[in-house]
Amino acid sequence: xxxxxxxxxxxxxxxxxxxxxxxxxxxxxxxxxxxxxxxxxxxxxxxxxxxxxxxxxxxxxxxxxxxxxxxxxxxxxxxxxxxxxxxxxxxxxxxxxxxxxxxxxxxxxxxxxxxxxxxxxxxxxxxxxxxxxxxxxxxxxxxxxxxxxxxxxxxxxxxxxxxxxxxxxxxxxxxxxxxxxxxxxxxxxxxxxxxxxxxxxxxxxxxxxxxxxxxxxxxxxxxxxxxxxxxxxxxxxxxxxxxxxxxxxxxxxxxxxxxxxxxxxxxxxxxxxxxxxxxxxxxxxxxxxxxxxxxxxxxxxxxxxxxxxxxxxxxxxxxxxxxxxxxxxxxxxxxxxxxxxxxxxxxxxxxxxxxxxxxxxxxxxxxxxxxxxxxxxxxxxxxxxxxxxxxxxxxxxxxxxxxxxxxxxxxxx
Numbered sequence: 001x002x003x004x005x006x007x008x009x010x011x012x013x014x015x016x017x018x019x020x021x022x023x024x025x026x027x028x029x030x031x032x033x034x035x036x037x038x039x040x041x042x043x044x045x046x047x048x049x050x051x052x053x054x055x056x057x058x059x060x061x062x063x064x065x066x067x068x069x070x071x072x073x074x075x076x077x078x079x080x081x082x083x084x085x086x087x088x089x090x091x092x093x094x095x096x097x098x099x100x101x102x103x104x105x106x107x108x109x110x111x112x113x114x115x116x117x118x119x120x121x122x123x124x125x126x127x128x129x130x131x132x133x134x135x136x137x138x139x140x141x142x143x144x145x146x147x148x149x150x151x152x153x154x155x156x157x158x159x160x161x162x163x164x165x166x167x168x169x170x171x172x173x174x175x176x177x178x179x180x181x182x183x184x185x186x187x188x189x190x191x192x193x194x195x196x197x198x199x200x201x202x203x204x205x206x207x208x209x210x211x212x213x214x215x216x217x218x219x220x221x222x223x224x225x226x227x228x229x230x231x232x233x234x235x236x237x238x239x240x241x242x243x244x245x246x247x248x249x250x251x252x253x254x255x256x257x258x259x260x261x262x263x264x265x266x267x268x269x270x271x272x273x274x275x276x277x278x279x280x281x282x283x284x285x286x287x288x289x290x291x292x293x294x295x296x297x298x299x300x301x302x303x304x305x306x307x308x309x310x311x312x313x314x315x316x317x318x319x320x321x322x323x324x325x326x327x328x329x330x331x332x333x334x335x336x337x338x339x340x341x342x343x344x345x346x347x348x349x350x351x352x353x354x355x356x357x358x359x360x361x362x363x364x365x366x367x368x369x370x371x372x373x374x375x376x377x378x379x380x381x382x383x384x385x386x387x388x389x390x391x392x393x394x395x396x397x398x399x400x401x402x403x404x405x406x407x408x409x410x411x412x413x
Contacts, residue, residue, distance in 0.1 A: 001025075001026070001027070001042050001043070001380060001381070002024070002025070002026045002027075002031075002040065002041045002042050002043075003024075003025045003026075003041060003042060003043040003044075003045065003380070004022060004023075004024055004025075004036055004038060004039075004041045004043070004044045004045070005022065005023040005024075005025065005045050005047050005052060005346075006022050006036075006044060006045065006046050006047060006048075007020070007022065007046055007047055007048040008020070008021060008022070008023060008047035008048075008050055008051065008052045008346075009050065009051045009052070009349065009357075009360070010023060010033070010051075010052050010053075010336065011051060011052070011053040011054075011336075011360070011361075012033070012054075012335055012336040012337060013054060013323070013334070013335040013336070013337075014054070014315065014318035014319055014322050014323050014334075014361075015315070015319075015323075017361075018051060018053075018360050018361075021033055021034060021035070022034060022035055022036045023052060023336070023344075024036055024041075025342040025377070025380045026380070027380065028168075028341060028342060028379040028380035028381070029338075029339060029340065029341060029342055029380065030336055030337060030338050030339065030340050030341075030342050031338065032338060033336070033337075033338060047346060049348070049349055049350045050346050050347060050348055050349060050374055051346070051347040051349055051360065052336070052344055052345070052346050052347075053322075053336070053344065053345060053347065053364075054114075054322050054323075054326070054332075054333070054334050054335055054336055054343065054344060054345075055112055055113060055114030055115070055322070055332065055343050055344055055345045055376060055378070056111075056112045056113045056114065056280075056293040056294060056297075056321050056322060056325065056345070057113065057114065057115050057116065057279065057280075057293065057321070057322065057325025057326055057328070057329055057332065057334070058108060058113050058115070058116035058117065058280070058281055058282055058291060058293050058325070059116075059117050059229060059231075059250070059252035059279040059280060059281040059324075059325045059328050059329065060117055060119075060202065060229065060231040060232075060252035060254055060281025060282070060283060061104070061116055061117065061118060061119075061281060061282050061283060061284055061285075061291060062118065062119055062120050062283070062284035062286075063100065063101040063104035063105070063116065063118050063120065063126065063129075063137075063284070063291075064092070064096065064097040064100030064101045064104065064120055064122075064126070065085075065100065065104075065120075065284030065285050065286040065287075066100050066101075066103045066104045066107070066284075066285040066291075066401070067088075067092075067096060067099075067100040067401060067404055067405055067408060067409075068084075068085060068088055068284075068285070068286035068408075068409070069285040069286060069289050070289055071084060071088070071286065071409050072084035072085060072286060072287075075261075076261065076262050077207070077208050077261045077262070077263060078208075078210075080261060080286075080287065085286060088408050088409060091407075091408050092121075092122065092408070093122075094122040094124065094125040095125070095400075095404075096122075096404045096408065097120065097121070097122040097125040097126060097129075098122075098125040098126075098128060098129050099129075099397055099400040099401050099404060100401065100404070101118075101120075101125065101126050101129040101130070102129045102132070102133060102392065102397045102401075103397055103398065103401050104285065104291055105129065105130070105133045105135045105383075106133075106389060106392075106394055106397065107285075107290070107291045107292075108135070108291050108293075109133075109135065109376045109378075109383045109384040109389070110370070110371075110373060110376070110384050111290075111291065111292050111293070111294060111370035111371075111373060112293070112294060112345040112347075112370055112373040112376055113291070113293055113376075114135070114136060114332050114343040114344070114345070114376060114377075114378050115135070115136035115137065115138075115325070115326070115329045115331050115332040115343070115378075116135070116136075116137050116138070116329070117137070117138045117140070117173075117202055117229060117252065117281070117328070117329055118137055118138070118139050118140065119140045119141075119142050119175040119177075119202055119231075120141070120142060121141060121142055123139050123140075123141050123155075123156075123159045123163075123172075124159065124162070124163075126139050127139055127159070127162075127163040127166070127170055127172075130169055130170055131166060131167060131169060131170070132391070132392065133383060133391055133392055134169070134378055134379070134381050134383045134391045135169065135378060135383065136168075136169050136170075136329070136331040136332055136343070136378060136379075137169070137170060137171070137331075138171045138172075138173050138200060138202070138329045138330065138331065139159070139163070139170060139171070139172055139173070140156070140172070140173040140174055140175030140200075140201070140202050141155060141156040141159060141174070141175055142175045142177050143156060143174065143175055143176045143177060143182065143186075143190060144176075144177045144181040144182055145181075145182055145183055145186040146181050146182075146183075149186070153174075153189070153190060153193065156172075156174055156175070157193065157197075159172050160172040160197055160199060164197075164199070168331075168341070168379060169331070169378075169379070171199075171200070171329070171330060171331055172199060173194070173199050173200040173201055173202060174190050174193065174194045174199060174200075174201050174202075175201070175202055175203065176190050176201065176203045177203070177204060178203060178204040178205065178207070178211070179203075179205065179211070179213045179218055180211055180213065182203075184217060184218065184220075184221055187203075187218065187221050187223055188221035188222050188223070190223075191221055191222035191223040191225070191226050192222050194226050195222060195225055195226060200226070200227040200228070200229065200330065201223065201226050201227065201228045201229070202228070202229040202230075202231060202252070203228065203229075203230060203231065204230075204231045204232055205230040205231065205232060205233050205236065206232060206233050206234060206235040206236040207231070207232035207234055207235070207258075207263055208234070208235065208261075208263050209235050209263070209264070211235060215236070215237070215240040215243055216240070216243070219243055224246075225248070226248065227248045227249075227330075228248065228249050228250070229250045229251075229252050229279070229328050230244065230249065230250065230251050230252065231251075231252045231254065231281060231283075232252070232253075232254055232258060232263070232266065233251045233253075233266055233267075233271070234258050234263050234264050234265070234266040235263075235264070236266075236267070238267065238270065241267065241270055241271055241274045241276060242274050244271070244274075244276045245274050245275045245276050247277075249276070249277065250277045250278070250279055250324065250327070250328040251266075251271060251276055251277070251278045251279070252278075252279055252280065252281040252328070253266055253268055253278050253279070253280055253281065253296075253300055253320065254280075254281045254282060254283045254288075254296070255296055255299045255300045255303055256282065256283070256288050256290075256295070256296060256299060257282065257283035257284075257287045257288050260287055260288065260289075261287055265303050268300060268303070268304050268312065269304045269307075269308075269311045269312065272312070272316060277324050277327070277328070278320050278324060279320055279321075279324040279325040279327075279328045280293050280296045280297060280300060280320050280321050280325060281293075281296070282296060292370050293321055293325075293370075294321070294368070294369060294370040295369070295370065296321070297317050297318070297320065297321040297365060298317070298365055298366060300312065300317065300320065301316075301317045301365060301366075314361055314362055314365050314366075315361075317365045318361065318364065318365065322334050323335075332378075341378075341379050341380075342377055342378075342379060342380040343377065343378050343379065344376075344377050345373055345375065345376050345377070346373070346374040346375040346376075346377075347364075347368070347372050347373060347374060348372050348373075348374040349372075351368075351372060353367040353368060354367070354368065374386055
């Protein structure tokens with residue numbers, strides 16, 4: 001497919017300023033940037049009054065938890081998990097996970113996300129949903145050994161063998177849940193497998209104040225050699241922040257979920273000052289309750305500005321939401337350049353909150369919002385375009401999710 005996007009305001013990466021340009025997309029790649037005649041193209045889109053930019057990356061979520069959205073409110077983390085979430089998850093079927101993941105992708109595409117990191121189970125269903133929708137995802141199986149491994153690690157390896165690299169959309173990693181649910185020996189075992197397969201890892205770390213373990217001891221395992229996305233890091237001891245500044249480590253910051261579950265505010269500014277690579281995540285829709293990275297970007301910035309307005313600059317906010325997320329997930333380029341996958345979003349600038357247009361990057365962080373997304377393209381294919389989802393039947397997905405929710409949770413009058 002050869003598509004020409006005409007007359008756009010184009011921001012090729014978060015470090016450059018927007019400029020008026022056409023964009024040529026062919027066979028899933030950026031084929032040209034400049035001025036083009038329509039010529040032999042399959043599609044021509046007039047993007048006057050619109051901004052084209054790299055898409056957002058959701059660096060931490062549990063996509064199928066859309067099925068539990070709004071079902072467990074105003075609770076602390078342990079009560080939320082033990083009395084609400086775990087009992088529902090025990091009843092989930094692969095079909096439930098497929099449609100829960102699909103509706104998550106509907107939301108993320110609508111809000112400008114082109115790739116995400118998932119930790120869950122029934123990962124065959126997750127991977128199939130990714131392929132059917134056309135999203136990009138780093139998929140990990142949640143792993144624990146507090147009640148025995150029960151074959152989970154073997155299962156994760158089998159997911160890797162089946163799905164890793166599929167259609168350039170899927171990467172399979174490993175998901176040791178957290179140091180409080182995984183022994184050091186188990187973390188080391190997982191890390192050795194991940195290193196052998198050259199696969200990334202994602203793991204919850206210091207999410208709540210009740211988590212009391214030694215990061216130095218964890219770093220004595222083979223985990224220190226892996227590419228790892230550590231989720232949360234709200235209560236990491238200040239003396240240990242520097243341990244996360246390695247080139248192969250990332251922190252997925254989830255400000256909304258951290259606040260909603262009463263876990264507090266992560267020391268984001270201190271992490272950045274220590275050269276920790278920070279990206280943004282939403283966590284699952286059961287604890288957020290949206291999958292809106294654009295919103296997380298602004299909230300992350302404002303929470304740090306509460307103590308000093310110089311904290312988290314416009315540039316730093318955009319780098320977290322796009323560039324570092326792309327680097328962490330390893331699937332999307334995080335920039336628009338010839339030869340790169342055409343992963344991009346189109347923003348409708350015909351809104352009062354984008355005036356004046358000469359401060360567009362400032363507006364993206366502090367006055368725009370995800371519902372300004374006009375279209376989302378992944379590998380040269382529109383997955384969302386002006387209210388429509390070209391790759392799937394959204395109405396059918398909604399119906400299947402409602403059926404699952406009625407069985408899993410029931411309905412409210």
